Amino acid sequence: MNRILLQHGTSRHGMSRRSFLRTTGRGASAAAGLWLAGCGVGGDGGTAGGRVSVKLGWIPNIEYSGIFVGVADGLYAKRGLEVEVVPGGPNSPVAPLVTTSRVDxxxxxxxxxxxxxxxxxxxxxxxxxxxxxxxxxxxxxxxxAITEPKQIEGKKLGITLAGKNTALVFLKRNGVDPDKVTLVPIQFDPAPLAAREVDAIWGFASNQPVALGLRGIETHVMPLADYGFNRMQSVFFVSQATLDDPVARENARKFLLGSRDGWDAALKSHQRAAEVTVEKYGKDLGLKLDEQLKALSAMAPYVTSADLVDQGLLWMPESLVEETIASLGSIGITADKSLFTNELLQG
Known part of the structure; x- marks a missing residue:
């Protein structure tokens, strides 16, 4: 049976997801409440066209830099769109706001x-x-380094509550006996790995490895997606009401295409993307330029892939949709192809 060594959610290192992610690729700090949605509006003075509000899934940081560059460099404005960026954060759900049309x-x-x-x-x-x-x-x-799933047997693995179900599914799908693994509850802080209290931790490629690298600690990353467990992430979504309304639909289409432009620009110039993120959107959040640069470099391979030559960023090929549906099903989440549509990216 899996052995739990610590009370979940506690660690003598004492760092929560929110405090740890302040300096890595998926978060800033609890000061997000000081950041105003209005600072995301415009580009070069806004536009006379449509307007879209977008709600982020988390506190503003480099993972949204494609949107930030799109606003700051007028890429949405070129498509006749004014964009308002609404920050996310702890206890700030997104789906209810889209469902009730409070954001687009x-x-x-x-x-x-x-x-x-x-x-x-x-x-x-x-x-x-x-x-x-x-x-x-x-x-x-x-x-x-743990370079393949079977090497996990006999090891101590640091795991968060949020990642435990996914981790167990991954182990079973890759022929790893869970009874031969010791699960050590941790938070998002990679300190237990740095201290060699565990052999590996579950995390994100643009988070913990970046934080450890900045401390001079070299790591090896084994993506779950390379071993049969992949699903798209950082997903953009709208309500059916938006798709049914000609004006709202057109604005949403411009937003998706402008976001693609922004991400193309961010990937071409990591420096520009990090500067916009830190100097404008993260100005009051304690973001650091070198950290955001390294996080974007680590995240970039997960944004794009070789099969996007003709279709472009954000596109969801059928194979990715099928992978996502299968992976969701393996963790008890039912979904089918009707949940996904590329229609806003087709024109």
């Missing part, structure tokens, strides 16, 4: 949040994939 577009870190809302009666559609490959991974120290 939502971004959820994981598709299961949208699928669960739909199962509860919400009429929502996922219209784009910010991350085509899941950044979830097992992280080990470079000098004791």
């Amino acid at each position: 577009v939502g971004i959820e870190a994981i598709p299961e949040n949208v699928a669960t809302a739909v199962a509860g009666g919400a009429k929502l559609k996922i219209v784009g994939a910010g991350l085509r490959k899941s950044p979830e991974c097992w992280i080990s120290l470079a000098d004791k």
Whole structure:
């Protein structure tokens, strides 16, 4: 049986997801409440065209830099669109705001949040994939690298409550006997790995490895997606009401295409993307330029892939949709192809 060594959610290192992620690729700080949605509006003075509000799934940071660059460099404005960016954060759900039309577009870190809302009666559609490959991974120290799933047997694994179900499914699907693994509850802080209290931790490629790298600690990353467990993440979604209304639909289409432009620009110049994120959107959040740069470099391979030559960023090929549906099903989340549509990216 899996052995639990610590009370879940506690660690002598004492760092929560919110405090740890302040300096990595998926978060800033609890000061997000000081950041005003209005600072996301415009570009070069706004436009005379449509207007879209987008709700982020988390506190503003580099994972949304494509949107930030799109606003700051006038890429939405060129398409006749004014964009208002609404920050997310702890206890700040996205799906209810999109469902009730209080915001036009939502971004959820994981598709299961949208699928669960739909199962509860919400009429929502996922219209784009910010991350085509899941950044979830097992992280080990470079000098004791775990390079394939079977090597996990006999090891101590640091795992968060949020990641436990996914981790157990991954182990079973890869022929790893859970009874031969010791699960050590941790938070998002990678300190237990740095201290060699565990052999690997579950985390995100643009988070914990970046934080450890900045401390001079080299790590090895084993993505879950490379071993049969992949689902799109950082998903863009809208309500069916938006798709049914000609004006709202056109504005949402411009937003998706402008976001693609923004991400193309961010990937071409990590420096520009990090500067916009830190100097404008993260000005009051304690973001640091070097950290955001490294986080974007780590995240970039998960944003794009070789099969996007003709279709472009955010596009959801059928194979990715099928992978996502299968992975969601393996963790008990029901979804089908009707949840996904590329229609806003087709024109």
